[in-house]
Amino acid sequence: MKILVGVKRVVDYAVKVRVGANGVELKNVKMSMNPFCEIATEAAVRLKENKAANVSEVVAVSVGPKQCQDTLRTALAMGCDRAIHVKTDLRGDYMELQSDSVAKIFQKIVEEKEQNTDLVLLGKQSIDSDCGQVGPMLAGFLNYPQATFAANIDLDGDGLKVERETDSGTETIKIPSLPAVITCDLRLNEPRYATLPNIMKAKKKKIDTIDANDLGVDLTAKNKVLEVYEPPPRKEGIVVEDVDELIAKLKNEAGLLQ
Amino acid sequence: MISKSLRQNRFQFQKTFRLFSTLQSPTEQDFQELVKRAPSSLVVNHWEELEKYNKDWTGNYSGKSRIVCRPNSTKEVSSILEYCNERKIGVVPQAGNTGVVGGSIPIGDEVILSIEKLNQIHSFDGINGIVQCDAGVVLQTLQEKVAAWDALVPIDLGAKGTCMIGGNIATNAGGQYYYRFGSIHSNIIGLEVVLADGTILDLMSTNRKDNTGYDLKHLFVGSEGTLGVVTKVALNCPRLPSSRNVAFLACDSFQSVCETLAKAKEHLGEVLAAFEFMDKAVLDQVATEKRIPLLNDNGENYDFYVLVETQGSNEDHDMQKLELFLESTMESSQAVDGILAQDMKQVLDIWEIRESCNPIIKSKGYNYKYDISLPLDCYYDIANVMRDRLSKFPTVEVVNWGHVIDGNLHLNIIDKGEFKVREEVKELIEPFVFEYTISKKGSISAEHGLGQCKNEYLGKYAKDAATVAVMKNLKQSFDPNGILNPSKFLPSL
Numbered sequence: 001m002k003i004l005v006g007v008k009r010v011v012d013y014a015v016k017v018r019v020g021a022n023g024v025e026l027k028n029v030k031m032s033m034n035p036f037c038e039i040a041t042e043a044a045v046r047l048k049e050n051k052a053a054n055v056s057e058v059v060a061v062s063v064g065p066k067q068c069q070d071t072l073r074t075a076l077a078m079g080c081d082r083a084i085h086v087k088t089d090l091r092g093d094y095m096e097l098q099s100d101s102v103a104k105i106f107q108k109i110v111e112e113k114e115q116n117t118d119l120v121l122l123g124k125q126s127i128d129s130d131c132g133q134v135g136p137m138l139a140g141f142l143n144y145p146q147a148t149f150a151a152n153i154d155l156d157g158d159g160l161k162v163e164r165e166t167d168s169g170t171e172t173i174k175i176p177s178l179p180a181v182i183t184c185d186l187r188l189n190e191p192r193y194a195t196l197p198n199i200m201k202a203k204k205k206k207i208d209t210i211d212a213n214d215l216g217v218d219l220t221a222k223n224k225v226l227e228v229y230e231p232p233p234r235k236e237g238i239v240v241e242d243v244d245e246l247i248a249k250l251k252n253e254a255g256l257l258q
Numbered sequence: 259m260i261s262k263s264l265r266q267n268r269f270q271f272q273k274t275f276r277l278f279s280t281l282q283s284p285t286e287q288d289f290q291e292l293v294k295r296a297p298s299s300l301v302v303n304h305w306e307e308l309e310k311y312n313k314d315w316t317g318n319y320s321g322k323s324r325i326v327c328r329p330n331s332t333k334e335v336s337s338i339l340e341y342c343n344e345r346k347i348g349v350v351p352q353a354g355n356t357g358v359v360g361g362s363i364p365i366g367d368e369v370i371l372s373i374e375k376l377n378q379i380h381s382f383d384g385i386n387g388i389v390q391c392d393a394g395v396v397l398q399t400l401q402e403k404v405a406a407w408d409a410l411v412p413i414d415l416g417a418k419g420t421c422m423i424g425g426n427i428a429t430n431a432g433g434q435y436y437y438r439f440g441s442i443h444s445n446i447i448g449l450e451v452v453l454a455d456g457t458i459l460d461l462m463s464t465n466r467k468d469n470t471g472y473d474l475k476h477l478f479v480g481s482e483g484t485l486g487v488v489t490k491v492a493l494n495c496p497r498l499p500s501s502r503n504v505a506f507l508a509c510d511s512f513q514s515v516c517e518t519l520a521k522a523k524e525h526l527g528e529v530l531a532a533f534e535f536m537d538k539a540v541l542d543q544v545a546t547e548k549r550i551p552l553l554n555d556n557g558e559n560y561d562f563y564v565l566v567e568t569q570g571s572n573e574d575h576d577m578q579k580l581e582l583f584l585e586s587t588m589e590s591s592q593a594v595d596g597i598l599a600q601d602m603k604q605v606l607d608i609w610e611i612r613e614s615c616n617p618i619i620k621s622k623g624y625n626y627k628y629d630i631s632l633p634l635d636c637y638y639d640i641a642n643v644m645r646d647r648l649s650k651f652p653t654v655e656v657v658n659w660g661h662v663i664d665g666n667l668h669l670n671i672i673d674k675g676e677f678k679v680r681e682e683v684k685e686l687i688e689p690f691v692f693e694y695t696i697s698k699k700g701s702i703s704a705e706h707g708l709g710q711c712k713n714e715y716l717g718k719y720a721k722d723a724a725t726v727a728v729m730k731n732l733k734q735s736f737d738p739n740g741i742l743n744p745s746k747f748l749p750s751l
Binding site for chain 1: 603
């Protein structure tokens with residue numbers, strides 16, 4: 001089985017983002033691998049470690065500026081074998097590069113550069129654009145079966161059995177045969193830390209760079225972002241001194257009691 | 259020949275005797291007057307209702323105060339102290355009540371003066387990097403507020419969600435970034451203090467350099483509320499680093515830990531911010547509740563762990579230095595394994611492990627806690643010495659962690675399953691630990707202070723007679739009636 005994993009470089013999830021004139025401020029802000037992409041990478045590496053899955057190699061792919069190489073090194077340190085960097089300076093947080101272009105880029109990679117890919121693993125969504133669209137769109141363009149929001153992936157004969165998390169419960173989907181696209185959700189696994197020996201080894205692993213413009217994909221944004229603003233600040237809560245004051249406030253200020 | 263327990267009782271008796279020989283117990287009229295002067299005060303008839311203020315989190319200390327004054331302003335603090343000084347009533351200043359030496363717990367029925375309502379942040383000067391705020395601001399709140407201005411508070415401790423900056427100052431709190439930012443002494447720019455007689459001493463300033471007279475504010479830093487009550491603070495706040503990285507390393511000997519430390523200083527230079535150590539014994543306990551992300555080939559904890567943090571203004575630059583350092587320690591096997599956090603969540607998760615040491619071992623049994631400074635060449639020897647001494651007690655474990663870069667060890671002895679002191683265990687520990695520490699020219703209280711736990715040891719295990727005499731003169735000069743935190747900090751004899 002040959003696996004392709006998509007990893008996106010985004011603003012670190014722990015950073016408090018600020019909105020500037022041009023959308024979210026990215027200057028001097030800590031960037032890291034998208035948490036769902038970390039989970040997808042972990043899923044790929046675990047499949048590789050599972051002898052029964054017979055994985056020949058895991059290839060990590062990232063679309064973005066030259067610093068994406070850091071994100072790819074993390075994927076390599078977690079256990080991917082080699083990486084592809086699709087280079088573009090377009091902003092990936094929906095402001096410039098959008099889901100359909102990214103899905104088409106991945107389509108080109110699968111069809112022209114990495115033929116015989118059996119499984120594409122992606123995070124269910126990125127935490128900057130929050131679209132969740134690349135997985136389903138890619139499956140559509142490639143005409144592959146898809147299972148999204150995977151909370152569990154098991155080998156099942158020639159295919160895979162995926163448990164999906166939905167709002168109304170767990171749905172089990174059987175993918176009878178590969179290739180397929182799966183997007184990964186939070187409860188699928190807990191990603192491993194990158195160990196120092198593996199970080200050293202990762203330095204020697206190959207990263208191929210392709211210019212996004214050379215792929216023959218339309219990179220223009222089809223949707224226009226009209227405005228980006230911070231949500232209005234939450235009003236501070238107050239501490240009341242005793243039950244009487246609480247009742248008075250509920251009655252007179254909040255209008256919740258008769 | 260006086261037996262040990264009798265000797266301890268004699269200290270206790272003398273403490274109480276001294277307390278009540280010069281000070282008055284507050285009366286009903288006193289309560290009424292104090293409430294008039296600070297209307298937010300709590301007076302109760304049964305001390306169970308004031309338990310939160312009368313007890314500390316270690317469970318080792320509890321007082322019998324029947325009033326907690328909660329002044330809203332410096333004026334109210336002054337008014338309360340003026341009254342208590344006239345009436346010769348003992349006052350125990352209290353901030354977050356997170357100390358470990360009972361420094362803010364009354365011994366008898368002294369009045370508790372809580373600064374919790376002095377909680378306003380007044381201003382932040384971004385160009386100078388100085389914040390001005392009230393003493394009762396919770397440390398974490400202050401950290402979050404100054405972060406919005408791209409700055410950080412130069413101290414950080416596990417208790418940040420509860421402790422208050424005024425308490426941190428009164429105890430000269432140390433914490434994990436002491437090496438990088440220096441002590442509170444290095445960062446205090448100004449202070450407002452109320453003295454025992456109610457005099458408001460305005461030492462607030464925003465001048466970093468001011469050589470005009472004795473620098474009095476430094477007397478109050480670390481004075482544990484015995485010279486005055488801190489009400490306002492002006493603190494240096496360095497710029498928030500845009501680059502913060504953490505590596506978690508495993509070493510197979512303490513010697514390797516020291517060599518790794520030397521390498522860290524050599525390669526990381528000015529971006530080295532913290533270097534903490536934990537031994538297998540403490541992480542075995544932490545592992546019962548948290549996942550340890552670095553295990554050996556047998557799936558067990560390594561013998562020693564080190565947490566290294568860098569902070570800087572340029573991610574690429576810091577990463578380059580960090581990679582050089584990590585390669586160097588791995589190549590010479592000073593570190594036998596390690597992980598590097600790839601995002602902030604991993605940074606915080608690794609710190610979680612270090613910060614969980616204290617609360618998790620507290621839940622396992624009675625803790626005999628020691629916070630000592632030792633030279634690095636014998637820093638870990640005491641752990642093994644104590645293990646030998648206590649080997650006949652199968653439930654007793656010696657666990658260790660600490661700010662090794664500062665030579666500060668948190669030696670903790672857990673009596674698993676027991677939740678109170680066992681004299682037969684304690685007598686093998688004290689005074690041996692103190693005597694061992696001073697034989698190595700260390701300090702018996704690196705950062706936790708003296709409070710009511712170690713004050714009697716000041717003369718015997720810490721400072722010479724001449725020094726203690728000067729300290730007592732100072733106390734006499736600032737607080738002639740001895741109302742501030744009586745029977746604490748200084749020895750009674």
